[in-house]
Amino acid sequence: MNNALCQMFGIEIPVFGFSHCRNVVSEITRAGGLGCLGTAYYTPELLEMELKWIDDQIGDKPYGVNLLLPQKYDVVGDTSLDPDALPKAHVQWQRSLLDSAGIPPLPAEERDALMKEELDRLHMTPEFSNELLDVVLTHSNIKLVVSALGSPPPEILQRLHANGIKVGAMTGKVEHALKHKQAGLDLVIAQGTEAAGHTGVVTSMVLWPEVVDAVFPMPVLAAGGIGRGRQMAAAFTLGAQGIWCGSVWHGTRESDLSDEMKQLLFKARSGDAVQTRSKTGKPGRMLRSKFTDAWVQADAPQPLPMPWQSVLNVEARLRIDRARALDYMTCPVGQIVGSINQESSVRQVIYDMLEEFADTVEGLREKAGLDA
């Protein structure tokens, strides 16, 4: 394959893969696509270590990073995320939930240290984002930076472009895609509601062609609902020039999800990837669990606004993980979870996808009865 996006990045296949896991990112790039590392919750030191590791795996091939580059830092950042400031009723409701399930509280002697460590990861300030950016700019194989929170501020965009880095942003709405175009970005990633994590309401089938037409001739990556070759082919018929996949890597051996979580994902059906506000306060698609279910029961409080729902969840998540309470475990995942049924590898996922993609394109005219 060698379309415009392949040429833009010097890659062999227009397959862009997102993961928080360096092994997944480097394998996608090594297989001819472009891996993008999610950097939320990284410190500059850890990010440097991970990027260095990736550099060592990939030779001269390109890769990318996702950065949280909000226009308004107050949307997600707060330097004083004090759990003592949480509404008491919320804290009490969530503790009762876990107590009733027999999930033990954190050991008193460890609690404060554990909470502090997790809370530190939620911090985000403009200075902090700039520190991460400084790290990114010292790695010359990074050819793409994707903003997950709107168009990046103009000064950051300029700095990235000056370093030969293309800039993209996620969007779940035509209106936001148009803003990205006006801001001078190089590509947009149109993400349907079936994707993992924070998503809008419009599905990929409807969203992709809307965004493609709205930002033409800007290239569009299709995201949300792509886990196999037929869906890859659908992305191109709907006008995208490349694909962006996240959940499909969850089932690979390169993924650092726990074995327990992988087993939960293998068993899940497509309808088990539910939109919930229980994790961050904003609607995000996650694996359904007793935890996400509890948050939509009649007695549940309204989830808190960002970033407070995440602060509220720190203790619950630590308790659930420590207790290995499988029924309560969850992670961000899209509806393609239904087709992830056994452990594979990044390379196998890509190989299978390309094979089905080629078969689909080859058989399309016959399927539709065009030559009959």
Added chain:
Amino acid sequence: MNNALCQMFGIEIPVFGFSHCRNVVSEITRAGGLGCLGTAYYTPELLEMELKWIDDQIGDKPYGVNLLLPQKYDVVGDTSLDPDALPKAHVQWQRSLLDSAGIPPLPAEERDALMKEELDRLHMTPEFSNELLDVVLTHSNIKLVVSALGSPPPEILQRLHANGIKVGAMTGKVEHALKHKQAGLDLVIAQGTEAAGHTGVVTSMVLWPEVVDAVFPMPVLAAGGIGRGRQMAAAFTLGAQGIWCGSVWHGTRESDLSDEMKQLLFKARSGDAVQTRSKTGKPGRMLRSKFTDAWVQADAPQPLPMPWQSVLNVEARLRIDRARALDYMTCPVGQIVGSINQESSVRQVIYDMLEEFADTVEGLREKAGLDA
């Protein structure tokens, strides 16, 4: 085009169109596809009249009907739909809502007659369904019956098959598709969450290939999110053998929606087609309005179970229609509403769709960089 489905029904294009409006149905069939008449709320007399009218338009071409053929009639039917049995708090909340909006109550002297007429249309019993079926069987151009409420009972399936009629059913879940296959149906219509009316949660991108694989080699019609040729092409890449469209006809001059409603649809964006329980008690996708918004506000009661939410709504709908209260008007519509922006005709919709479809298939290899 001449694929397996075209051959099954003797049609020129595998485009199946659903509408409650006879003019739309006959035009789809005349254009080479297969129109399907929605018969919910029809009396046998009215149904006979409509089918006779369609017969007169289409020569020897085939068409179909949707019938409500539930296995369990108590799910939707009840012979005593008495509005006086509704919870008082629900009635009061809804009346206050409309009163506050300045939407006048129904004139006292007409109210009972109007309510009775509407309520009669909600009735459904096994005897009633059989009366409709008797009417259907006297129209020999009807070649497809689609059940919207699960697989039809075996005796009805047998009767239809004995009359040379193919039988299909809607599904939003793989599990239901498998039941349809086991029941001996001829095709399934896999409908993604982006479709109008009662839908599940899984999107077309994810659902279609799942259903295609589950029921292979049974043919699958793709529904939900198809309003143009790119989406039609996506349906075939995802493994469907035909498409099933409903909302796309709303904007045609053959549609009997009011001009006011058409104007509302032309202005709506894709995200304005929201899933709501406010109409029937089951989640269904409708045009967002102040009415659907009110039902998700904090002070709103929980929608009633079927069929009581529909009973509750009879008075509200009559009031809103009489007052021409545009802000409160709604109708079932899918997310493709965002691409319906001006009045067209059934024939033009199909022509445009086929043209974009052909261009898409033609350009696919180049778009993906397969020949480069």
